[in-house]
Every structure is written in structure tokens, then in C-alpha cells.
Amino acid sequence: AAINATGVDATGKKITDIAPNIIQVAFGTEQDQDSALTDFGNSGYFILHVDGVTAPALKPFAKIRTDIETAWKAAQQATAADKKVKALIDRMKGATTLADIAKELKVTVKTTAEFIRTGAGLKAQLPGSVVSGLFKAQGKEAVSGATNNTHFIAQVKDTKQANPVADKKGLDQLKIQLSTNISNDITTQLANALRGKLGVTINRSAVDAAF
Secondary structure, eight states, X not given: OOBOTTSBBXXXXXXXXXXXXXXXXXXXSOTTOBOOOEEOGGGOEEOOXXXXXXXXXXXXHHHHHHHHHHHHHHHHHHHHHHHHHHHXXXXXTXXXXXXXXXXXXXXXXXXXXXXXXXXXXXXXXXXXXXXXXXXHOOTXXXXXXXXXXXXXXEOOOOOOOOOTTTTHHHHHHHHHHHHHHHHHHHHHHHHHXXXXXXXXXXXXXXXXXXX
């Protein structure tokens, strides 16, 4: 039976009764050839024969029409949502408040727990762009971000100076992070310097073959 490298047949059905390593061996064997005798763990050994190889081809439009329509609608919805969020943020540059926007959209404004630049302290996950944006924001400047299906608009409610004495755990974590970053930077710079001085090159083919 015809099957692709991910174990899916011509109808799009996932074949579950063929072990992944058998599929891997099949796709490493030329057409009209037998594979090498391969260890199959406790089950023994196996050998297979490849009758034919089907060249990659685009699927007929009729078969993927629904998928295309779904993807197109999702893209259009995402674009529309991005435009709406931008328009709302532009309004907040004037007299419109976050509470006004929430009332208009019939949603509730939520206040996060206190958190630091890394996002540590948050009780609910926020997009990284929102976290970093809030620490760059000027005053009550609104920032936005999105996950796969949710858009966020946020602004800083209050800021507090870091207190290393009161937050020893946070300070220790910051020290470790800084130490790791500095160590990585030094290692990278040293490697680049040696590569430039000694003419070191990476045998990418050997690396790919090993992994």
C-alpha cells in the first residue's frame, strides 16, 4: 500500500499498524530494491521491498478545498482582529480608557499579579510581546499581543522599584540568569574568534549524518 514518510496513506488516513522505524527504512530504500536486514528489537529482524516510489505532487483542489477555505477564513479573521485591536489602541491615546473599551466589548478588565521583566510572578500566561511591551511602555501607553485565538490589550497600572532585600529568591534567580548569559556570550565570542583566527569550519554534512 502507498504511504508517505509520516505514515499517512493516499486517502489521508494515518496508518497505525506499521512501526515508525519500518517506514524510515522504507524511505531509505531505492525503488525495486530490498532493504538491509534490520533489527526490530524483541520482535527479531525485518527486511522489506520497495515496489515503487510516487513523486511528490500537489493535491487536487477538490480534495483540499475545505482546508483552504478554513485557512483563508482564519487568516481573514486574524487580519480583521489585528486591525480592530490597533484601532482600539489608537482610541486609547485620546480620552478613551481601557474600562471604556472593555464595556464596549462586553468583557472584564483583569489585573495581573505583580511580575518582573521575565514574566515571573504572573498567575496567568501572557504573550511575551505584552510582557516586554509593558516594560517599555511610557506611562499609561497601551500595548497589545495575541496567542492563537486570543488578543490582549494591556497597560501598566502601577510600577514598583525592585527590592533585592525583600526578594532574595528573585535576586538569586537574576544572578544565575545574568551569569549564564555572560558565560554564553563569552563562549560564543571565543568560538567566533578562534574560528576567524584558525579558519575553523563546520562539516555540516557530517553533523547532519550524525543526528
